[in-house]
Amino acid sequence: MKNDVIIETRGLFKRYPLGEHTIVALNDISLHFSKSEFAGLVGPSGSGKTTLLNIIGSLDSPSEGSATVLGNQIESLSSRKAAELRNHHIGFIFQTFNLLPVYSVFENVEFPLLLLGLSADERKKMVFEALEWVNLADRAKSKPAQLSGGQSQRVAIARAIVKRPAIILADEPTANLDAENSHHILKTMVTLNKELGTTFLFSTHDAKVVQYLRRKISLIDGHVASDELCQPA
Amino acid sequence: MIKFIIKGLLRDRSRSLFPVLVVLSGVMLTVLMHCWIRGTESDMIRANASFSTGHVKIMSRAYAKEADQIPNDLAYIGVSKLIDQLNTEWPNMIWTPRIRFGGLLDIPDSNGETRVQGPVMGMAVDLLAPQSHEISILNLKSSVVRGRLPEKPGELLISDEFAQRLDVNIGETATLISATMYGSMATANFTIVGTLNFGVAAMDRGAVIADVQDIQRALDMQDAAGEILGFSSDMIYRPQQIAVIEQKFNQQYSDKTGEFAPVMLALSEQYGLSQTLEMISSATSFVIVIFVSVMSIVLWNAGLMGSLRRYGEFGIRLAMGESKAHLYRSLILESFVIGCMGSVLGTAVGLLFAYYLQVHGFDISSMMKNASMMMSNVMRARITPASFAIGFVPGILATTLGTSISGLGIYRRQTSQLTKEFEA
Ligand SMILES: Nc1ncnc2c1ncn2[C@@H]1O[C@H](COP(=O)(O)OP(=O)(O)OP(=O)(O)O)[C@@H](O)[C@H]1O
Ligand SMILES: [Mg+2]
Numbered sequence: 001m002k003n004d005v006i007i008e009t010r011g012l013f014k015r016y017p018l019g020e021h022t023i024v025a026l027n028d029i030s031l032h033f034s035k036s037e038f039a040g041l042v043g044p045s046g047s048g049k050t051t052l053l054n055i056i057g058s059l060d061s062p063s064e065g066s067a068t069v070l071g072n073q074i075e076s077l078s079s080r081k082a083a084e085l086r087n088h089h090i091g092f093i094f095q096t097f098n099l100l101p102v103y104s105v106f107e108n109v110e111f112p113l114l115l116l117g118l119s120a121d122e123r124k125k126m127v128f129e130a131l132e133w134v135n136l137a138d139r140a141k142s143k144p145a146q147l148s149g150g151q152s153q154r155v156a157i158a159r160a161i162v163k164r165p166a167i168i169l170a171d172e173p174t175a176n177l178d179a180e181n182s183h184h185i186l187k188t189m190v191t192l193n194k195e196l197g198t199t200f201l202f203s204t205h206d207a208k209v210v211q212y213l214r215r216k217i218s219l220i221d222g223h224v225a226s227d228e229l230c231q232p233a
Numbered sequence: 234m235i236k237f238i239i240k241g242l243l244r245d246r247s248r249s250l251f252p253v254l255v256v257l258s259g260v261m262l263t264v265l266m267h268c269w270i271r272g273t274e275s276d277m278i279r280a281n282a283s284f285s286t287g288h289v290k291i292m293s294r295a296y297a298k299e300a301d302q303i304p305n306d307l308a309y310i311g312v313s314k315l316i317d318q319l320n321t322e323w324p325n326m327i328w329t330p331r332i333r334f335g336g337l338l339d340i341p342d343s344n345g346e347t348r349v350q351g352p353v354m355g356m357a358v359d360l361l362a363p364q365s366h367e368i369s370i371l372n373l374k375s376s377v378v379r380g381r382l383p384e385k386p387g388e389l390l391i392s393d394e395f396a397q398r399l400d401v402n403i404g405e406t407a408t409l410i411s412a413t414m415y416g417s418m419a420t421a422n423f424t425i426v427g428t429l430n431f432g433v434a435a436m437d438r439g440a441v442i443a444d445v446q447d448i449q450r451a452l453d454m455q456d457a458a459g460e461i462l463g464f465s466s467d468m469i470y471r472p473q474q475i476a477v478i479e480q481k482f483n484q485q486y487s488d489k490t491g492e493f494a495p496v497m498l499a500l501s502e503q504y505g506l507s508q509t510l511e512m513i514s515s516a517t518s519f520v521i522v523i524f525v526s527v528m529s530i531v532l533w534n535a536g537l538m539g540s541l542r543r544y545g546e547f548g549i550r551l552a553m554g555e556s557k558a559h560l561y562r563s564l565i566l567e568s569f570v571i572g573c574m575g576s577v578l579g580t581a582v583g584l585l586f587a588y589y590l591q592v593h594g595f596d597i598s599s600m601m602k603n604a605s606m607m608m609s610n611v612m613r614a615r616i617t618p619a620s621f622a623i624g625f626v627p628g629i630l631a632t633t634l635g636t637s638i639s640g641l642g643i644y645r646r647q648t649s650q651l652t653k654e655f656e657a
Contacts, residue, residue, distance in 0.1 A: 087554025
């Protein structure tokens with residue numbers, strides 16, 4: 001079990017100076033996540049969910065403490081190494097789908113593979129595979145503006161999953177979706193989690209998401225209030 | 234990746250259109266200025282060469298020392314022998330004698346009394362010899378306003394402006410009053426057979442052109458001439474080739490002592506022309522520096538505004554695992570592509586305008602009224618091989634420079650900040 005740990009944080013603090021005060025966004029977070037987990041950070045707005053995901057995703061670094069992701073110490077990673085870690089092993093899904101508007105669905109999903117330097121044939125195969133998972137292969141040529149919110153978020157999932165990362169970090173992925181689309185997307189992610197063994201880490205305050213979680217971590221004011229395993233519906 | 238970048242550029246007009254337009258206009262102006270400067274330069278060389286300096290000029294050493302005073306008493310004697318030698322040695326050059334002279338032109342009335350008189354600046358050239366190139370070198374045929382070119386000795390051409398001022402007509406007799414080579418007074422009668430418009434203000438003010446043999450007779454200059462001009466046969470001035478000829482010629486006479494041994498001077502060594510030509514070529518560099526700076530500043534600011542709009546995109550790309558350095562390089566590559574597009578278009582448009590100016594010219598005679606420089610009254614652009622390339626210097630330099638500066642904003646921001654831009 002311990003050998004399967006792929007994300008570990010120890011005494012993590014994140015402080016933001018604000019005039020004379022400091023905002024403590026993360027307050028002594030020590031957590032670990034194993035391979036294939038389907039876990040969520042739950043908590044009110046401002047409780048530090050995004051901040052924690054950003055540190056784990058190597059987009060940000062902690063003020064104090066350490067975070068180890070797939071054996072990489074985030075706080076001492078060079079920006080090039082951090083980019084490499086994200087490129088190979090981490091997929092992001094954001095609240096506002098964040099597709100690149102000038103590129104087609106296919107090109108959006110292809111982008112991470114371009115960074116990996118894969119050949120055109122490989123890329124095409126993998127992009128269509130990813131689009132199949134989210135059931136959007138027929139919209140490969142569409143532009144983001146021509147998609148509904150649910151479809152856009154599915155494209156974002158395909159873009160996160162296309163390179164088969166070990167970890168997917170999803171920051172409030174359903175916040176802009178209606179109930180039906182939310183369920184659809186969550187089911188897709190559950191399937192991917194099962195079939196590919198990808199670790200999913202969410203941040204959410206959406207009860208619909210919570211239903212699907214197998215582990216629920218509550219954050220309040222930057223510290224862990226509870227950490228419990230649950231029985232998904 | 235390049236394909237990815239170019240697709241983005243083509244699809245997002247706001248990313249490409251404005252920068253391309255800026256580059257296009259800057260490049261267009263650079264190309265146009267360059268052609269104009271080249272045109273002015275070649276016009277100046279041509280006007281100076283034909284009317285005054287030749288591509289090379291041979292004089293006696295004494296004459297050369299005081300050339301601007303036209304000291305015909307120091308003229309070179311033995312012209313025909315020297316020209317024969319020159320023709321043997323450099324058969325591809327055109328060699329021709331010239332005498333410049335000053336004097337008074339006196340127009341008598343029917344009683345033989347002076348009706349009107351005016352100071353003239355005269356040029357004696359070989360008009361009548363069948364093998365002479367002077368008529369085409371001086372472009373005399375198309376310069377005739379009234380009358381015709383001389384066909385036999387004793388005939389004279391005068392500038393049309395001067396003729397009008399003196400109120401003289403074709404067919405009238407004119408007496409030239411001047412000094413012989415030996416200092417005594419000389420007079421000679423001519424028939425005015427034609428008037429000329431040189432298109433060079435310094436000449437139009439009061440020049441006459443006579444056959445060189447007439448003037449040799451009138452000024453007592455048997456087989457003498459103040460100057461022997463040499464031209465390359467296609468009339469194109471090639472400084473390096475000319476320098477070789479000059480060096481070789483002067484070498485041959487270096488051991489000769491005496492004030493009357495001949496000496497050869499290239500076009501650029503006369504009347505400070507080399508400084509003028511240098512000034513012109515540094516003007517080109519100056520123009521380019523100006524355009525690079527102005528365009529860089531404009532594009533830098535455009536890049537800053539463009540990046541603000543694109544921080545969201547940058548954030549996603551960084552989150553996907555692109556490194557900041559890679560992103561920065563891709564922005565520079567993007568601007569390089571824009572620079573190329575703008576430069577190609579700008580060069581095309583610039584050349585189009587330049588071509589118009591090359592064919593039609595731009596009349597500046599009103600500005601040239603008092604000029605003493607040998608410069609044509611019509612400014613023309615001239616398209617040279619360099620005109621096709623020169624615009625790319627400011628075009629590409631400015632875009633890449635502008636983006637290199639504005640793109641540094643990526644490094645100044647926290648990655649997590651960039652990914653937040655699109656949440657807003
Ligand atoms: N760049 C920053 N500068 C200053 N304070 C920040 C910055 N980023 C986050 N914070 C603060 O840190 C705290 C945690 O923010 P965070 O975005 O992690 O909250 P969150 O749990 O994701 O909230 P939400 O549910 O609204 O997305 C907040 O008080 C926020 O104001
Ligand atoms: Mg958040």
